[in-house]
Amino acid sequence: MGLLDYFRSSDEAAPPPPVKVGKxxxxxxxxxxxxxxxxxxxxxxxxxxxCADLIEKHKECLRAEGFTVK
Known part of the structure; x- marks a missing residue:
């Protein structure tokens, strides 16, 4: 296996993760x-x-969109 084959096979083996979208x-x-x-x-x-209250409101909005936010 040559160097180009190594890079080709590693590119094909690991597709990028899908982008998560909300509702x-x-x-x-x-x-x-x-x-x-x-x-x-x-x-x-x-x-x-x-700004704790505003941070929490934004997190609640993101959760309502379907995202997991701590």
Whole structure:
């Protein structure tokens, strides 16, 4: 087996994992834009500690979309 054969076989053996999408058909990064924006602004202005309620609301939205979020 030559070097090119090695790379060809390893490429074919490991297909990329499927992209997970939520109920709306969007990836997790694009889901729940309204709660994400408010959360992000709050974190920049107050830090994570001051935005726990908004962080949790965003997580709830993502869970409602079907994503597993801790």
């Amino acid at each position: 709306s058909g969007k990836k997790i990064c694009c889901s729940c834009p309204s709660t994400k924006k408010v959360r992000d602004i709050c974190i920049v202005e107050k830090g994570e500690e001051g």
